[in-house]
Amino acid sequence: MIQIKTRVLNFMPFNVIWFAGRPSTWNCILNYYKQSNYCGPVTGYRRESFFTKIIDINTEIPTFVAAFDRDTVYEIRRALKDGVITSVETNLAYFIEFYNLFAQTKQLAKLNSTIYKYGSRIIITKATYNDEDIVMHAYLIDDGLKRVRLLHSASLFRTEKDTRAKAIAGRANRLLHFNDMCLFKQQGYQAYDLGGYAIGTKDETLLKINQFKDSFGGKLVQESDYLPVTAKVHAFFNRIFKA
Structure with missing residues (x-):
């Protein structure tokens, strides 16, 4: 697993987490999971299938x-x-x-x-x-x-x-x-x-x-990408990390 800390909308800190298992519901607004090996629904996130x-x-x-x-x-x-x-x-x-x-x-x-x-x-x-x-x-x-x-x-x-x-x-x-x-x-x-x-x-x-x-x-x-359900944050993640 790889995790980096950065900011969204120039002020809100968030974590980008690669290759993890099931996302944590704690601080879901501040976490974005890329290519998780978990494929089920998780409260607080919108799941998008990612194929590679x-x-x-x-x-x-x-x-x-x-x-x-x-x-x-x-x-x-x-x-x-x-x-x-x-x-x-x-x-x-x-x-x-x-x-x-x-x-x-x-x-x-x-x-x-x-x-x-x-x-x-x-x-x-x-x-x-x-x-x-x-x-x-x-x-x-x-x-x-x-x-x-x-x-x-x-x-x-x-x-x-x-x-x-x-x-x-x-x-x-x-x-x-x-x-x-x-x-x-x-x-x-x-x-x-x-x-x-x-x-x-x-x-x-x-x-x-x-x-x-x-x-x-x-x-x-x-695999799965898990994006926060918050609309503005979700849109931001899609714009800068969509691959």
């Missing part, structure tokens, strides 16, 4: 790679031939800048200072091509549960034509996921959480994201 794909990396590497589809395996190999390399990035401010530039191109919400509250529980990785960082991932790590959860993924490419850039970035993204799995496996983590899955969606963009996640295999898991 989880890959078991507590196996031999060839075992979880065997669940990748053919195209994904090919793209990973092609990225290596392209000369894409991956590494860990330690500068969180640089990641935020990178992500926010990406967010502008996709009309997504920008990251704010809340991410700093996670401290050492955030791990950043990146893929580099021709000395340019083109894909970055931010993970939330839970040492107790041996679980890593993809929080944010972003890609930028400034030096190639669009079609070639998208192809290279797509291959680099797959390679980065694979190398991240291997990295976290080496560090003793067991569950690689791809960060959400849009069940029943008809949105073409979300369907493509689902297909991308499906290409790595894994197990579809249902």
